[in-house]
Amino acid sequence: MRALERICHVAIMAAAVWMTAVASPGHAADQRRVDAFLEVTGFGVALESIRLSADSAPEMLGIDAQAFGSEWSRLVREVFDTDVMLQMGSDILTQTLSEEALEHAAGFYASDLGQRLVTAENASHMMDDGAAKSEAGIAILEGVQRVNPARAALLTRLNEASDVEDSSIRAIQEVQIRFLMAAAGAGVIRLQMEEPDLREVLRSQEPEMRASIQQNALETSAYTYQAFSDDEVQAYAQALEHPTMQEVYALMNAVQYEIMANRFEAVAARLAGMQPSQDL
Secondary structure (H helix, E strand, O other), X not given: OHHHHHHHHHHHHHHXXXXXXXXXXXXXXXXXXXXXXXXXXXXXXXXXXXXXXXXXXXXXXXXXXXXXXXXXXXXXXXXXXXXXXXXHHHHHXXXXXXXXXXHHHHHHHOOHHHHHHHHHHHHHHXXXXXXXXXXHHHHHHHHHHHHOHHHHHHHHHHHHXXXXXXXXXXXXXXXXXXXXXXXXXXXXXXXXXXXXXXXXXXXXXXXXXXXXXXXXXXXXXXXXOOOOOHXXXXXXXXXXXXXXXXXXXXXXXXXXXXXHHHHHHHHHHHHOOOOOXXXX
């Protein structure tokens, strides 16, 4: 149980602010327009953050990443290659994202506010010092809750528009299970329970996971959008609440999680030749 609690904790920190869902496809968009949209929205930077989260993979399995030496860095570069992941995302979205939804979302993100939001989100995604970012987010959120409760409510509304809690929980659980099952199948770990039992254990962690995701999302939002006015944050929340934007966000984040799970499965397969088996 202690190992599984560690797995849940690591997964929360790696993926707490991402979402997943299913969207209806409609008429598929042109791939060139999809690629342009992904560039405008900074989708590649979001995928790069998946590569950064790979540092948590050995810890999920109870293995010290330092035991791999330079081999681990090489493995991460190869498996989590941003160009490869971006092509995966483009291929999936071209088949599932409708032209109507693409045009709606592209219109918002091409605006001055949309581009400034993308710049701020990219910078937040790629901040090297996660501890400093977390400390700053906590301090900013505490100040906002104390002197401007309306601002705190706007940040909560922004996160609710993104369905942070429920969808993140489902996605985190699925990524964990696929990674653990792939690692067990590759002989990297000896999993001492069947998949249904593993799912039940992870479901038992949901209350703690939900609280962590909610708090982390608020702190991250407080940090990321600190330079934006209350009116701008409200405008962003309203944009995200639009049904068409909900479709786009749900689909793009579902793609992110599919890519993440796929790449973690690839890591599990490659680890088999790098590390002796571990018990979980």
